[in-house]
Amino acid sequence: MNDQITVSHPLLTEEQKLQFVRDGYVKVSGILSPELVETTKANLFDRLGINPDDPETWQGKPTFPADEEAIRLTVPCRNDAFEAVVEQLVGPHFVRGITYSPFTTEHFGYPTTHGFIPVLNYPKPGPKEYVRPEQGYHIDGGDQYVTRLPDKNFLAVMAYLTDVTEYGGATVVCPGSHRQVLEAWTKSGENPSTRPPSGIDYAPAIPVTVKAGDVVFMHYLLVHASSANHADIIRVGMNTAVWPDPAKPYIPKKGSPTADWSPMDWTLAL
Numbered sequence: 001m002n003d004q005i006t007v008s009h010p011l012l013t014e015e016q017k018l019q020f021v022r023d024g025y026v027k028v029s030g031i032l033s034p035e036l037v038e039t040t041k042a043n044l045f046d047r048l049g050i051n052p053d054d055p056e057t058w059q060g061k062p063t064f065p066a067d068e069e070a071i072r073l074t075v076p077c078r079n080d081a082f083e084a085v086v087e088q089l090v091g092p093h094f095v096r097g098i099t100y101s102p103f104t105t106e107h108f109g110y111p112t113t114h115g116f117i118p119v120l121n122y123p124k125p126g127p128k129e130y131v132r133p134e135q136g137y138h139i140d141g142g143d144q145y146v147t148r149l150p151d152k153n154f155l156a157v158m159a160y161l162t163d164v165t166e167y168g169g170a171t172v173v174c175p176g177s178h179r180q181v182l183e184a185w186t187k188s189g190e191n192p193s194t195r196p197p198s199g200i201d202y203a204p205a206i207p208v209t210v211k212a213g214d215v216v217f218m219h220y221l222l223v224h225a226s227s228a229n230h231a232d233i234i235r236v237g238m239n240t241a242v243w244p245d246p247a248k249p250y251i252p253k254k255g256s257p258t259a260d261w262s263p264m265d266w267t268l269a270l
């Protein structure tokens, strides 16, 4: 018997799974190949009429381009490696290759998208220093898709087509906030929304630095924000979500943990 396994997709380390459980997010490299990154970025810039070397062409360009063709160009980035990582975080019962998005609902009148919503963060004047954002902290999903247990979202995801330094428009996250939000809403019975519950001592937000091609998988309750880009280049991020399979609704685990608990199960153990 040959028990050698061929790993063709990123296999999360125990430390990465632990980080997802404890901090509510994990950064994974090796999902988007350098070629895919370059092609997607070039196609996106081309579609949006942006020359990354000519700031004149960035003027007036949107952060979230409401452009179906631009979104279509991102579809190859939701690849098998992406789905393989998701499965290691939430188990097998999630919707592959498609998500429901408040953004497409609002702009195109239909809720589903196969790709990502580009999130362009343009350089702003100022010293090349990280400035912790004062506002903009949120939970993803639009109010219609934020739920206390994962009835809608399992994960909020940001993928990156550029390297991002601390001061270069990094996504910032409040580590551990997923558990704080869960506990607060469980206790208060408050209606879940994109607004993080108040009166909670969230950990200071930290910028998640990435290399082009990295993907950051966030727990659906993680409090996060964008931060100002004080670098010289446009930060190209892409946002999507992962949904539980409606045919196999999520059931929280009870009792003593067993080996089949996914990292998601662990985060929801009260």
Ligand SMILES: O=C(O)CCC(=O)C(=O)O
Binding pocket: 119, 121, 140, 158, 169, 170, 171, 172, 224, 225, 226, 227, 237, 239
């Ligand atoms: O731009 C970022 O880094 C974060 C964007 C974000 O949180 C979102 O699109 O929901």
Ligand SMILES: [Fe+2]
Binding pocket: 138, 139, 140, 156, 224
């Ligand atoms: Fe977000």
